């Protein structure tokens with residue numbers, strides 16, 4: 232992924248057909264959409280706590296009500312049906328199932344996902360369940376959070392409880408969503424829950440998340456799970472001044488720190504060097520990597536943009552990347568989304584081709600890709616041509632990767648609904664369906680109608 236170039240493709244391109252059986256879907260996450268934060272026995276999560284501390288989330292927004300999906304899930308499944316989705320990726324809120332993280336199981340929490348799964352199946356939509364999308368039960372954080380080893384074992388126990396209830400109907404399971412974000416934004420830069428600023432804790436958290444993935448995968452397999460995935464946020468790292476050293480280090484910290492243990496059973500040496508200088512390696516015990524390195528069926532890829540770096544000797548370390556003194560993270564120079572993230576569809580092609588070359592044994596699934604823009608309703612419509620352009624470009628890149636041999640099985644757009652975008656609150660809209668956060672009314676945007684047509688023809692029309 233280092234010293235690579237990114238392919239640029241012309242707009243105004245021909246129609247493209249995807250392989251038969253290619254899975255089209257959409258993704259969400261529990262804390263971002265469910266609301267009902269204190270209902271039916273749900274316990275507090277680190278995001279409940281974090282979002283209530285003034286200054287942590289824009290305008291003091293919280294996930295207390297969010298899209299109210301907990302009560303409106305049937306309406307949301309109807310929307311999915313109208314779009315023709317084959318799969319819906321949602322996450323299970325750990326504190327709904329085990330309000331204190333371990334011990335007592337909350338039956339009402341399991342009942343909610345039971346209803347959701349049945350509703351999806353009744354409409355012919357495959358449920359893809361993610362077990363951890365960042366809402367750690369607060370009680371476990373109080374006991375040390377992901378920085379302590381015990382949390383990995385508790386995660387596997389929780390995975391077994393959920394699988395026991397839903398495993399007869401859910402085929403596809405994802406253990407973790409974006410462990411880099413959970414560990415380095417949560418425990419190092421502190422811009423995500425639990426808001427800690429301790430690089431050593433972040434490296435420990437990363438390892439315990441990976442260990443939790445391995446233990447949960449064992450528990451899911453023992454229960455007979457059909458298909459198991461790990462989802463990573465991956466970003467090709469490009470060195471703009473032509474060198475390679477800085478890009479390689481950032482690639483290690485963001486990408487290979489998770490890819491190599493999970494898919495090869497070892498940490499990259501460059502990552503171990505940085506971790507050793509930030510708290511040491513005492514938390515990595517003999518035998519851990521064999522547990523982490525479980526055979527999995529799918530690698531989930533969340534791709535939004537590449538990263539650009541350069542050598543800059545006076546630069547301090549980036550707050551989310553320990554050990555990056557002397558490396559500048561370059562701001563985008565071309566078009567960006569409302570997140571100020573560069574729009575570079577070619578990065579997805581680069582990434583998919585690289586993954587299929589370096590980790591050929593695992594199938595690939597885009598579990599998130601999408602963009603925030605400043606959408607405004609116009610009567611009953613939301614004209615979001617910028618999002619259509621973004622999605623079209625990225626699907627063309629995905630198609631090019633398939634043509635080049637990548638074993639890409641499907642594409643799940645982020646996100647079905649506008650939702651709680653973490654530290655940005657409700658200010659950033661990623662949905663293909665607009666949500667009015669006063670009334671909770673849903674309005675499919677033009678991109679949703681466009682996506683419905685893409686799904687119906689299993690490909691892109693000519694533009």
Ligand code: IFM
Nearest residue numbers: 260409533599645652661
């Ligand atoms: O909203 C998030 C999601 O929770 C994880 N992946 C990135 C998305 C956009 O920031």
